[in-house]
Amino acid sequence: MEPIDKQNIEAWFLDYFEGRLDPENKARLMDFLKENPDLLDKFLHDSQWMGSDSIVTPPPLKKFTSHCFRTYDERDYSFPAFHFDSCDYSFKKPECTPSELKSEILTKIYKNNKTDWENACIAYLEGDLSKTERKEFEEMLTVFPELNKDLSLFRKAFFIPEKVVFPGKNQLKKKRQGIKVFWSGVGLTAAAATIALLLMTGPQEPSPRTDKQIQEITSVVPEHTPTDNFKPEIGIPQKSPVASSNKATLTANLPTQSRNAESLSTLRPRSTQQIELADKSQVEIEPINRIYTAIYANMMERWQAESMKENKSLASALLKPVKALFGKAEESLPGHEPVSLWTLAEFTLKTFNTITDSDIELKALRDEEGQLKALAFGNENFKIAHLKKNYSAESENQKRTSEKTQNTQEITE
């Protein structure tokens, strides 16, 4: 193998990085680099651009130690154990002056072993020296103040952190959730929002009608024309340009959850519910309506559980249609006695008014014989009225019964 020199070192580097050197020649190259620190720098620099796999571990740094200065004596001029770069130097030259000796040592340090001196300075400033080494190094600086100048240059090679502000800091930060919702308040919050939404978008859509108008509408229903297909022109009327102004203010002061009250989660909504309006059109119940109903039922259940503990049958009757709407099993309900639908309607509306602070009224229109003819509910802003189911047929049956009675009496007479 050809000898290594500064002229062919590039080729040696290339062979090394491309893996063409055997261990023996690798060792030769390392020895050569050890003797030529300037080329070692170039080697390390080149290795950084050859990919991480090619980066080699440079030869270990030479350790600089000195043991001579503790015994230094101006009168003795002796440096019996100057240990530097694994070599011992002896300067027992009584014929020399102290300055000559110092000069000779400095020459050794700066020229023959400059790399080690530099490494010693860096190690000293980096804090890599042991306590003993550090003390010896400082003693050497005391003896050779000339070295301080070089050391001060090394001190300048340490960077002081400068203040730099990242401009996009606020954009990087993540915002927390705005409101912490506690489960205990979910029902109330949802109920308030849902009922308010329902009141603002649901019952207010029909045009406002007065009690007088309802009277007029119901009065046009001919008592003597009881046809099966007849439906009064009331119910959910067409939209009116009259704007509804009653913004529902919801104040729901509910009692605490009773043991009888059931969680909303147990109410299972049916897939789709259809409601037939007066004009036979089908309206699909929106999910929010079903949610509303469930929440309302829950509220009602709480309220009645607190205030009407003695009347469990009424509670059962109240809950039955609502739970049935959500597919609740009939047998899961407590036993109940029959309650008139009128009582149920009144109670429901009263509950609704209580929890929503509303003033909705339920009114009954009766005929000349005192029979229930039509029902209406609403307030000053909306009204919904409907003829009582089977009212005409009942009237006809009653008439027939009455006529039969009269005929029987006449026959008897």
Add this chain to the structure above:
Amino acid sequence: MTVSEFNNAVDTYSDGLYRFALKMTEDEEEARDIVQEVFIRVWEKRGSIDGNKVKSYLFTSVHHLCIDILRRHRNHKSLDDIEEEPIIEPRNYTGLNKLLDAILKQLPPVQRAVLMFRDYEGYTYEEIGQLTGLSESQVKVYIYRARLAVKKKIESLEHVI
């Protein structure tokens, strides 16, 4: 890692990361993108990142991104033409700081990175080795070489002056 820990990490480390990326890439926009990128990575992996170890994750990621960019650009220049290098943030710089900043730009990327980890962030050789994937002895040698190069440049310029 919680939202609070993430925001604390942004507050605590974004400046240092940006400074590191800025010194490495010498490009403000690129440095900003790198910092944003690593924080996005952290946020995406927040479930698996320990809040106490986020600093090393951030600096490791920034270092890798910077090295990748530098390898692509290969814009390393020689130490001989540092005087003409523009200074990134001229205000509040003393003369020595300007000089050091210019010299730093001329160091090989690996030396530059380990030197900044050492001086700016105060990492030990071992920690720098973990961040950069180098051995501890390699880190030490690179730092020593970098110090020597900086010292020599300062010395030569002082002679000129």
